[in-house]
Amino acid sequence: MGGNFFEGTIPQSLTFLMGLQRLDLSCNNLSGQIPKDLEKLSALQSLNLSFNNLEGEVPTKGIFGNASAISVNGNDKLCGGIAELHLPACTNHGSTKREKSNPLRIVLAIIGVVLGFLLIYSFLTLYWIRRSKSEPPSTPLIGEQFLKLSYNDLFQAIGGFSSANFIGSGSFGSVYKGIINQDETIVAVKVLNLQIPRVYKSFMVECKALRNIRHQNLVKILTSCSSIDSKGEDFKALVYEFMPNGTLDDWLHLPVEAHNHSGNLSIFQRLNIAIDVAFALDYLHYNSFAPIVHCDLKPSNVLLDRDMTAHVSDFGLARLLLEPDDNSSQTQTSTIGIKGSIGYAAPEYGMGGRATIQGDVFSYGILLLEMFTGKRPTNQMFTDNLNLHNFATATFPVHVMQILDPTLLPKEEQSGEIEEIAINRIDGPNHGTDQLQDCITSIIEIVVQCSMESPREHMNMKDVVRGLHLIKGKFS
Numbered sequence: 001m002g003g004n005f006f007e008g009t010i011p012q013s014l015t016f017l018m019g020l021q022r023l024d025l026s027c028n029n030l031s032g033q034i035p036k037d038l039e040k041l042s043a044l045q046s047l048n049l050s051f052n053n054l055e056g057e058v059p060t061k062g063i064f065g066n067a068s069a070i071s072v073n074g075n076d077k078l079c080g081g082i083a084e085l086h087l088p089a090c091t092n093h094g095s096t097k098r099e100k101s102n103p104l105r106i107v108l109a110i111i112g113v114v115l116g117f118l119l120i121y122s123f124l125t126l127y128w129i130r131r132s133k134s135e136p137p138s139t140p141l142i143g144e145q146f147l148k149l150s151y152n153d154l155f156q157a158i159g160g161f162s163s164a165n166f167i168g169s170g171s172f173g174s175v176y177k178g179i180i181n182q183d184e185t186i187v188a189v190k191v192l193n194l195q196i197p198r199v200y201k202s203f204m205v206e207c208k209a210l211r212n213i214r215h216q217n218l219v220k221i222l223t224s225c226s227s228i229d230s231k232g233e234d235f236k237a238l239v240y241e242f243m244p245n246g247t248l249d250d251w252l253h254l255p256v257e258a259h260n261h262s263g264n265l266s267i268f269q270r271l272n273i274a275i276d277v278a279f280a281l282d283y284l285h286y287n288s289f290a291p292i293v294h295c296d297l298k299p300s301n302v303l304l305d306r307d308m309t310a311h312v313s314d315f316g317l318a319r320l321l322l323e324p325d326d327n328s329s330q331t332q333t334s335t336i337g338i339k340g341s342i343g344y345a346a347p348e349y350g351m352g353g354r355a356t357i358q359g360d361v362f363s364y365g366i367l368l369l370e371m372f373t374g375k376r377p378t379n380q381m382f383t384d385n386l387n388l389h390n391f392a393t394a395t396f397p398v399h400v401m402q403i404l405d406p407t408l409l410p411k412e413e414q415s416g417e418i419e420e421i422a423i424n425r426i427d428g429p430n431h432g433t434d435q436l437q438d439c440i441t442s443i444i445e446i447v448v449q450c451s452m453e454s455p456r457e458h459m460n461m462k463d464v465v466r467g468l469h470l471i472k473g474k475f476s
Contacts, residue, residue, distance in 0.1 A: 002026040002048065003466045010035055010049075017041070024048040026071065027469055031055070034078075039064050050074045057081070057090045076216075147180075151227040151235050154178065158189050168247075170300075170314060172199045177242060186242040187222060194234055203236050206315045212289045217280035219243070219303055219313035240313070244306050248273060249299035252371060264407045267439065269308055270371050271475065274443075275468045276310035277302055281364060282461040285357040293319045293355040297363035298344045299370060319355040343377030343388070347453055358455035364464070365389070365450025372443060374405030389451040392444055400444050401437055408436075439475040442467075 002024040009032035010025065021043050030052040038044070039062030047063050051074035058081030063069050067084035079090040149157075157178035159165045167175040173192040180187055192199050203224075210221040220241040229235040245251075251265050265273070277297075284292040294315065301314040344366050346359035353359075366377050369388050375381075377388040395402045446467050449459045459467075 002028070003469060004028055006030055008032075010054075012037070014038070015040065019043050022046040025052065026050045027466060028052050034058060034072075038062070045069060047071070054078055058085065058087060147223040147239075149180070149223055149225050149239065151225065151229050153180070154189055154191075154225055154237055154239070155230070157187065161191075172196055172202050180239075185222075186244075188240045188242045190238045190240065192236045192238075194236065200236075203238070205318055206238060210315055213284070213292070215280060215283045215288075217276045217309070217311055218283070219311040243303035243311060245304035245308060247300050248302040248304060248310065248371070251304070252299055252374065253376070265371075267372075267408050267436065268472075268476070270408075271439075271443075271468065271472050273302070273304070273308070273310040274368055274371060275465065275472065277312060277364065277367065278461055278465045278468060280310075280312040281360055282465050285360070285461055291357060293357055294360050294363075295319055295355050296341055296344070297360055297367060298341050299367060302367070346455065348455060356455060357460075358458045361450050361458040361461065361464075362452075362455070364461070365447050365458075368443065368447045368450065372405060372408070372440065372447075373403045374407065375403075389448070389453075392451075393448050396444050396448060397441050400440050403444075404440055435475065439471060442471045442474075446471075 006028040015037035026048045033056035039059045047070045050071040054075040055077035158176040222239045225237045344363045346362040
């Protein structure tokens with residue numbers, strides 16, 4: 001029953017199926033609480049409730065006491081459960097019985113809260129009076145709930161633009177690693193080059209896009225800074241959560257001497273990253289406050305955290321879609337002439353076409369191809385009418401192993417001819433290689449549908465997420 005469009009709560013009647021051994025309700029739109037009586041099913045060996053909209057406390061007895069037998073990932077409103085699930089503690093345990101309030105306790109509590117607020121207000125007033133005398137604060141463009149940092153704060157955090165803290169450069173500026181003194185938080189600071197045309201607009205677009213979106217696979221912005229530097233010139237920067245494992249591009253295109261099993265991404269890691277990015281696009285296209293088109297999806301804009309979870313970043317070209325009306329379709333935007341990045345941008349963008357969610361799907365298809373072939377779309381081999389999409393479709397479905405990144409093959413087979421391996425293994429005895437070929441064939445099938453030249457033929461990201469989850473289930 002996983003991977004459907006089921007809505008509503010989990011039926012209580014399921015708790016009467018005493019012989020039930022496996023239950024998979026993942027990737028649906030189920031809401032409400034997990035039925036507590038599921039913990040009474042002694043025969044239940046596997047329970048997958050991941051990627052729904054469930055909320056409330058997770059039971060701890062029965063199957064819920066075995067973290068390896070259950071999965072509740074992707075339900076942001078769940079709490080409690082056993083420690084191995086790493087869920088937040090529940091502030092309200094959902095008890096239906098309410099204790100009778102003691103009037104005296106209520107009065108004392110109200111007095112305590114009022115006194116506490118007055119005390120905090122006094123301290124904050126004194127603090128801001130002293131701060132305003134010493135240094136004018138920067139203008140927070142993200143929102144009042146975000147941390148306020150001045151130019152001097154960021155200058156100290158990144159060691160005065162030290163080369164030792166330099167991470168890399170992008171289309172509109174440079175990125176530095178820094179430490180915010182308040183709580184020793186490690187951050188990535190994107191300092192914009194204000195000499196570049198359109199950088200002011202990019203700064204405002206990124207602030208507008210990121211201030212209202214929250215998702216586990218989108219890079220987390222901590223604050224922005226719009227201030228004056230030590231020379232009296234304008235200074236603008238964005239502060240993000242630091243991603244210690246760098247970009248996907250770094251991992252896909254390691255130096256020759258680094259190509260070994262410990263340094264390369266495994267096929268399972270690449271599949272997980274592909275799912276992470278698909279989740280992020282699905283959220284931007286269908287579940288954020290308004291549909292958002294990223295417009296510049298590529299491996300260098302996919303960051304990896306400590307656990308190798310992918311986070312989509314760099315919204316400098318992002319576009320908010322207009323609300324549909326009688327004279328416009330849902331895919332229109334207010335801006336034309338999107339450039340994106342060569343090789344990843346949808347073909348219609350090169351002809352002045354408007355930004356669409358289908359354009360993001362095309363970029364995702366190219367990114368997916370690069371992940372599993374190891375070849376950039378700008379590789380010198382792609383000339384005339386040959387491109388990365390045609391390169392994949394020419395081998396689909398029988399000879400897809402020809403285009404597979406050689407580092408994904410078993411070590412003893414990396415030195416052989418990929419084509420010969422692919423052909424011989426189709427009917428051969430090696431189950432592992434057969435399984436690998438089935439997995440790659442399924443992935444390339446999704447890739448081909450994402451990167452078709454016509455936007456109307458592209459898959460939507462909900463179907464991509466569902467398809468990749470099915471592939472992962474079979475491959476694992």
